[in-house]
Amino acid sequence: MNLYRAHVLICGGAGCLSSGCKAVLDKFNTELKAHNLQDEINVVETGCIGTCDLGPVMVVYPEGIFYQKVAPEDVTEIIEEHLIKGRYVTRLLYERPASGEQIPFYNEINFFRKQQRIALRNVGLINPEVIEEYIAQDGYLALGKVLSTYTPEQVIQVLKDSGLRGRGGAGFPTGLKWEFTKNAPGDQKYVICNADEGDPGAFMDRSVLEGDPHSVIEAMTIAGYAVGANQGYIYVRAEYPLAVQRLEDAIKKAHEFGMLGENIFGTGFSFDLEIRVGAGAFVCGEETALLASIEGKRGEPRPKPPFPASQGLWGKPTLINNVETFANIPVIINRGADWFKQIGTEKSKGTKVFALAGKVNNTGLVEVPMGTTLREVIFELGGGIPNHKRFKAAQTGGPSGGCLTEKDLDQPMDYESLVAAGSMMGSGGLIVMDEDNCMVDVARFFLEFTQDESCGKCTPCRVGTKRMLEILTKITQGKGEEKDLELLEELATSIKATALCGLGQSAPNPVLSTIRNFRDEYLAHIREKRCPAKVCRALLQYSISSELCKGCGLCARNCPENAISGEPKKPYTIDQEKCIKCGNCLDKCPFNAITLK
Amino acid sequence: MTEACCHGITDEKYQKLDEVINQYKGKPGGLIPVLHQAQLIFGYLPKEVQIKVAEGLDIPLSEVYGVVTFYTFFSQKPRGKHTIGVCLGTACYVKGAAEIVEALENSLGIKVGDTTDNGEFSLMVTRCIGACGLAPVLTVGEDVYGRLSPDKIPEIIKHYEKM
Ligand SMILES: Cc1cc2nc3c(=O)[nH]c(=O)nc-3n(C[C@H](O)[C@H](O)[C@H](O)COP(=O)(O)O)c2cc1C
Numbered sequence A: 001m002n003l004y005r006a007h008v009l010i011c012g013g014a015g016c017l018s019s020g021c022k023a024v025l026d027k028f029n030t031e032l033k034a035h036n037l038q039d040e041i042n043v044v045e046t047g048c049i050g051t052c053d054l055g056p057v058m059v060v061y062p063e064g065i066f067y068q069k070v071a072p073e074d075v076t077e078i079i080e081e082h083l084i085k086g087r088y089v090t091r092l093l094y095e096r097p098a099s100g101e102q103i104p105f106y107n108e109i110n111f112f113r114k115q116q117r118i119a120l121r122n123v124g125l126i127n128p129e130v131i132e133e134y135i136a137q138d139g140y141l142a143l144g145k146v147l148s149t150y151t152p153e154q155v156i157q158v159l160k161d162s163g164l165r166g167r168g169g170a171g172f173p174t175g176l177k178w179e180f181t182k183n184a185p186g187d188q189k190y191v192i193c194n195a196d197e198g199d200p201g202a203f204m205d206r207s208v209l210e211g212d213p214h215s216v217i218e219a220m221t222i223a224g225y226a227v228g229a230n231q232g233y234i235y236v237r238a239e240y241p242l243a244v245q246r247l248e249d250a251i252k253k254a255h256e257f258g259m260l261g262e263n264i265f266g267t268g269f270s271f272d273l274e275i276r277v278g279a280g281a282f283v284c285g286e287e288t289a290l291l292a293s294i295e296g297k298r299g300e301p302r303p304k305p306p307f308p309a310s311q312g313l314w315g316k317p318t319l320i321n322n323v324e325t326f327a328n329i330p331v332i333i334n335r336g337a338d339w340f341k342q343i344g345t346e347k348s349k350g351t352k353v354f355a356l357a358g359k360v361n362n363t364g365l366v367e368v369p370m371g372t373t374l375r376e377v378i379f380e381l382g383g384g385i386p387n388h389k390r391f392k393a394a395q396t397g398g399p400s401g402g403c404l405t406e407k408d409l410d411q412p413m414d415y416e417s418l419v420a421a422g423s424m425m426g427s428g429g430l431i432v433m434d435e436d437n438c439m440v441d442v443a444r445f446f447l448e449f450t451q452d453e454s455c456g457k458c459t460p461c462r463v464g465t466k467r468m469l470e471i472l473t474k475i476t477q478g479k480g481e482e483k484d485l486e487l488l489e490e491l492a493t494s495i496k497a498t499a500l501c502g503l504g505q506s507a508p509n510p511v512l513s514t515i516r517n518f519r520d521e522y523l524a525h526i527r528e529k530r531c532p533a534k535v536c537r538a539l540l541q542y543s544i545s546s547e548l549c550k551g552c553g554l555c556a557r558n559c560p561e562n563a564i565s566g567e568p569k570k571p572y573t574i575d576q577e578k579c580i581k582c583g584n585c586l587d588k589c590p591f592n593a594i595t596l597k
Numbered sequence B: 001m002t003e004a005c006c007h008g009i010t011d012e013k014y015q016k017l018d019e020v021i022n023q024y025k026g027k028p029g030g031l032i033p034v035l036h037q038a039q040l041i042f043g044y045l046p047k048e049v050q051i052k053v054a055e056g057l058d059i060p061l062s063e064v065y066g067v068v069t070f071y072t073f074f075s076q077k078p079r080g081k082h083t084i085g086v087c088l089g090t091a092c093y094v095k096g097a098a099e100i101v102e103a104l105e106n107s108l109g110i111k112v113g114d115t116t117d118n119g120e121f122s123l124m125v126t127r128c129i130g131a132c133g134l135a136p137v138l139t140v141g142e143d144v145y146g147r148l149s150p151d152k153i154p155e156i157i158k159h160y161e162k163m
């Protein structure tokens, strides 16, 4: 390898890709050649660095200078000023949202400083397409160690001691799951990585697969050795084509290096991996539905027990873990259970990756120790709520979870405390909502989602969620009655108790949680026919202020229903009967004369 | 529209499909990968293709149809030259994705799930594509557009109209 005097890490994660990082990367390569610096300066396209809303972003080492929103036009300046003369390009530095103070160094920005990266250790740091870079970060060291010096029992003991729990949602102790699979009778066993990442609004698994695919491959091979399986499957959702491509590529490279396939490291242990691509069904993230899907069938879940550990893929004992769970494992083997166990809370060890999105300044990926408070995540790492709006709620656990409110901000977040707060950890999606979001509408949104994704096999979920959705829709249209709340709660309770799989059992959660925390908002919709957040269209009225209106007629020309009339140069009026509340007039009015009530 | 089978040009496509089927024949769990490939070849999965897959893999047609209709990724209708997918994941929803859908429906004159008469655009809604940090987002084919607002829609459509 060449010895470079500087490294430029350019984020090639999904966010930055859509902000145009490829053009920046290309420009960097051509400009470095033009300056004859290609042998001195190394440009690396990495996985997601984390700060998606600031993209395209890059970090320049050895100093560790973070540049944001870099355009191809900025590249020459970065090369000539920073890389040749050693002067930072100040206009591209990060600015603290509140004070506007510039922070040049990557590791001094709160968003990064407060993180502890275990699962994401290599994401944003290495080129995921170059196996040597993974190996240089101790990659495949754990596998070598395990295959040459550990018995399967010892591997499982390390995991049990570490306290690692599943990151896919339920938080089941990983070591125990491995032990069940190992002890299940049968000579053919399988290891599966659940990379379906169905929670809409979560993208941590995607970032691991795209930014550090070898960590998952290494961990799955370790799992194969521990439970006695020679074949593994990675089930990736179809919406992640780049992840599939990176994985395929990584599997091929691992084969070439003798870390996958026959006789790994010459130890006699063989393990192989195949990728299976989903086809757009949320329920396939549920483990028994996932098994059916890999078998080539409709992804319908089945009752448990039997659990996959005893009867899984094609009836054989099968270990299923989530991407992030796997990504933790090589580090735990390398650094030991004692090290891992010091991080986190009493019952939730290690870190958790959250996908921070919604109404928050720094959207992106953060990995923090279990037990970090919601306030730290949203206000310190996330930089608070944009446009000086007020924090209203944060949804965790996706469509199966619930919302956290102001009162929960200082709760340390771990598996137990989130359940106690009426939500759940889920896979790590964390959607922040501000005063402009209507909680009734959000509950309706989630129900619409689960209703649409219900596979239809069991009645409580198929019919029950439909009835709940109808009631919620009625409320958002101003046709709700007070007894609807009771009815919703009653339906919710019976669906939770009787649905076949986790999808149905958890579908009512967002409704229950919003009723509990935002009953007043429901009541405003029902009693006063009013949407306090001004979201529910049917409850809104557009009107034109006679003082501000200059009579330009732009609103009338843009009204699709001809609901606005008036004479030029005189105030116009809206016919409420005809108005469909599309909002065109408000968008078009140059004098801000149209208001919404 | 579904009579794709018997024009000379598509013979080549069926040949390709045969190759895919042979590759997965006898392998357990091969149906979904074959359907993925078939959709890549034909653009959608008309009845003829499903029959061919069923015969090729020796699986009842009812099972093939059951799988095709279960998964939203598989389409039985041909799609337009450009498929626009608006993300309706949570992050996008709380940042106003519904208004983006509305703006698209107005600009294109079609509803979600439909294709414009000239065969240029199909409008779909998708679940999270993992670019939540840039919500709301939409995709046109493989291209991703983030940080959208309704007023950016006409420009995006114009860009593809010319292609
Ligand atoms: C409706 C539903 C959807 C799920 N979706 C996912 C998913 O997308 N990814 C995931 O890892 N686990 C998902 N799970 C949880 C899995 O069933 C399973 O518990 C998990 O993959 C086990 O891995 P872990 O122990 O490493 O967490 C889902 C569960 C349910 C009920």
Ligand code: FES
Binding pocket: A200, A201, A202, B087, B088, B089, B090, B091, B092, B093, B127, B128, B129, B130, B131, B132, B133, B135, B136, B137
């Ligand atoms: S919610 Fe839209 S990309 Fe994730």
